[in-house]
Every structure is written in C-alpha cells, then in structure tokens.
Amino acid sequence: MNYNIAVIHGDGxxxxxxxxxxxxxxxxxxxxxxxxxxxxxxAGGCAIDETGDCLPQETIDVCKKSDAVLLGAVGxxxxxxxxxxxxxxxxxxxxxxxxxxxxxxxxAILFDELMDACPLKPEIVAxxxxxxxxxxxxxxxxxxxKGRKETPLGTAGYDIKQYAVDEVKRIAKIAFDMAIKRNNxxxxxxxxxxxxxxxxxxxxxxxxxxxxxxxxxxxxxxxxAAMQLVREPKQFDVxxxxxxxxxxxxxxxxxxxxxxxxxPSASLATGNFGMYEPIHGxxxxxxxxxxxNPMATILSASMMLRYTFGLQEEADCIENAVKxxxxxxxxxxxxxxxxxxxDILVGTKExxxxxxxxxxx
Ligand code: IPM
Ligand code: MG
Numbered sequence: 001m002n003y004n005i006a007v008i009h010g011d012g013x014x015x016x017x018x019x020x021x022x023x024x025x026x027x028x029x030x031x032x033x034x035x036x037x038x039x040x041x042x043a044g045g046c047a048i049d050e051t052g053d054c055l056p057q058e059t060i061d062v063c064k065k066s067d068a069v070l071l072g073a074v075g076x077x078x079x080x081x082x083x084x085x086x087x088x089x090x091x092x093x094x095x096x097x098x099x100x101x102x103x104x105x106x107x108a109i110l111f112d113e114l115m116d117a118c119p120l121k122p123e124i125v126a127x128x129x130x131x132x133x134x135x136x137x138x139x140x141x142x143x144x145x146k147g148r149k150e151t152p153l154g155t156a157g158y159d160i161k162q163y164a165v166d167e168v169k170r171i172a173k174i175a176f177d178m179a180i181k182r183n184n185x186x187x188x189x190x191x192x193x194x195x196x197x198x199x200x201x202x203x204x205x206x207x208x209x210x211x212x213x214x215x216x217x218x219x220x221x222x223x224x225a226a227m228q229l230v231r232e233p234k235q236f237d238v239x240x241x242x243x244x245x246x247x248x249x250x251x252x253x254x255x256x257x258x259x260x261x262x263x264p265s266a267s268l269a270t271g272n273f274g275m276y277e278p279i280h281g282x283x284x285x286x287x288x289x290x291x292x293n294p295m296a297t298i299l300s301a302s303m304m305l306r307y308t309f310g311l312q313e314e315a316d317c318i319e320n321a322v323k324x325x326x327x328x329x330x331x332x333x334x335x336x337x338x339x340x341x342x343d344i345l346v347g348t349k350e351x352x353x354x355x356x357x358x359x360x361x
Pocket of ligand 2: 248251
C-alpha cells in the first residue's frame with residue numbers, strides 16, 4: 001500500500017528525531033512492502049522565520065490531503081518573546097483545531113528494561129506500568145475565550161474553561177472503548193468540587209458509562225489524581241480527562257515511566273485520520289547535538305501504523321525493535337546511567353540506526 005504522510009519537522013530537536021523516524025518507517029516499508037510518501041511542511045518557529053506565520057495555510061491544506069501527520073516538536077527560546085497569539089505553540093493548537101483532532105492518546109508504559117530509570121521506589125512500580133491517558137484536545141480552557149480587562153486590582157488576564165455535552169461524550173466514548181480492550185477501568189479526572197465545567201463533564205461521563213457495563217468507572221479530582229499517580233500508579237488503567245488536566249497529568253505520567261523522551265502520542269479525529277508526535281517538547285538546549293532520544297517519535301510512528309493505517313504487525317515490529325535496542329543496553333543521554341555497566345551511551349543517530357537494524361534483522 002501507498003501512504004501519504006505530511007511531515008512537520010518543526011524546531012529544536014524536532015528535525016533530528018523526525019529524520020530517524022523516517023528511516024525507521026522506510027525500513028518498515030521495505031520489510032512489509034509499503035510505500036510511505038513524505039510531504040515536508042512548515043509549522044512552528046521555523047514557519048514564523050520563513051513565512052511570518054506559525055501555521056501557514058499550505059501546511060493545513062497538505063495535512064488535510066494526507067493520510068496522517070507526523071510532527072517533531074515546535075517552539076524555542078528564539079520565539080519566546082513573541083506575543084501569545086504569535087508563538088510557535090499556536091501552530092499546534094491550530095493544527096489540532098483545523099484537523100479536528102479532539103482525542104489525544106498518551107500511553108505511559110514503563111518498559112522492563114527501564115525499570116531503574118523510574119524515579120519511584122521499585123516496590124511501587126514492580127511488574128511495570130501501563131497507563132493510557134485520554135486527553136480532550138480541542139476544547140476546554142486552551143480554546144475558550146481569552147482576553148484582558150481592567151479590574152480594581154489592575155489589568156486581569158482571563159481564559160474561559162467550558163465543556164459542552166457532545167464534546168465530553170465523544171472523548172468519553174474513546175476512553176471507554178479503549179478500556180474494554182485493556183483492563184476495563186476508566187478513571188475520569190476533573191475538579192467537580194469547584195468547577196461547573198467539571199460538573200457537566202462528570203454528568204456526561206456517568207451517562208456514557210451506562211453503555212459500558214463491563215467497565216468500572218471512578219472519578220478523581222485532579223489534585224488527588226496528581227498525588228495518586230506517584231503514590232500508587234498501578235491503580236490506573238485509562239485516565240480520561242480534559243485538555244489542561246491532561247496536559248499536566250500526561251507529563252507527570254511520562255516521568256514515572258523513566259523519561260519523557262520515551263513517550264509517543266496520537267491525536268485523532270473522527271475516522272482514522274491522526275497526527276502523531278512525541279509528548280516531549282523541542283528541547284532547544286540540546287538541539288543539533290545528536291543527544292535527543294528519537295524513541296518517542298519512533299513510537300509515535302508505530303501508533304500511526306496502528307491507529308491510522310491499521311498495520312498492527314508493522315506497529316508491533318517497531319515496538320519490538322525499540323525494546324530490543326533498550327535490552328541491548330543502548331541509551332541516549334536522557335536514559336544513560338554512568339554507574340550502570342550495561343548502559344552504552346549513544347546519540348540520536350546511533351539509536352535510530354540500531355532500531356533500523358533491529359527491524360531488518
Ligand atoms: C503538549 C504541549 C502543548 C499543549 C503546548 C506546547 C501547546 O504541552 O502537547 O502537551 O499544551 O498541548
Ligand atoms: Mg504538554
């Protein structure tokens with residue numbers, strides 16, 4: 001089969017991790033007889049530099065015409081002083097909105113091989129962790145009305161958080177559908193003791209749950225959820241939450257799995273279309289130094305094969321290749337422990353090349 005992928009290299013370490021990922025996809029194509037065609041497009045800081053716009057219309061058009069989008073990372077110090085609506089990060093929000101990517105899947109898996117990179121005590125994570133964060137991605141406070149106004153205490157900035165029934169329903173369904181393929185447990189995270197938007201959220205989630213009698217549903221307030229994630233992470237199967245809480249909790253979940261450099265994500269629209277990106281940022285401090293871990297982006301490509309193209313065997317092949325490379329001891333600097341004899345320090349390119357070799361083996 002022939003698949004068209006819009007590729008956004010982006011800023012910072014984005015180009016490096018994406019390049020390795022394309023080599024991995026090429027290896028999969030060769031092995032299984034697929035052709036992946038890449039159309040590079042601009043978004044983020046590099047798009048601002050070249051076109052003055054963080055998300056040029058052409059990028060949106062190419063993405064819409066493609067079967068899927070692969071994205072590295074956007075943003076960096078260089079553009080930090082731009083006003084809010086002109087920042088590179090707005091490209092991400094714009095892409096999510098324009099492409100209808102309302103469901104963000106962020107699996108947090110602690111690989112056996114990385115057990116000792118996990119900052120939690122071994123007894124807390126014994127047997128591994130496998131948590132799926134399902135984050136609503138096109139609503140909530142990130143997309144509500146925002147502005148500034150004068151108040152007696154001076155100028156105030158405001159951002160409105162709002163969730164409508166149908167918005168909650170569609171993301172809740174994704175979480176429940178996922179739970180029945182996993183361990184039949186959804187934890188919905190909100191702040192219903194304070195926020196009206198969370199009360200609506202909770203009512204709708206309870207309604208949707210009625211269609212999934214085999215799934216156990218519980219609700220946690222976000223502050224408690226943040227605490228439970230480090231106290232007893234094994235209690236979680238699927239975490240269902242809104243845009244901002246999901247943003248925060250998915251970073252936390254990533255760290256308890258060893259490194260944010262390992263975690264992929266899928267942002268899905270209705271149907272099979274999706275945008276795939278690592279959950280880490282552009283890490284300008286290590287950009288261009290062959291230090292970034294490409295695994296999160298490579299695993300994002302594996303999610304693309306699984307969710308958008310329905311290529312399960314090929315997706316498994318990438319995941320197994322990553323695991324075998326970790327097993328062999330290869331570690332990028334984010335994972336490397338100098339006191340561990342088995343650890344072999346590698347750069348971005350070497351990590352990618354080992355994964356390609358494992359796929360071909
Ligand atoms: C993420 C990022 C983005 C978000 C930023 C860069 C806009 O933190 O994908 O988690 O908040 O969604
Ligand atoms: Mg984030």
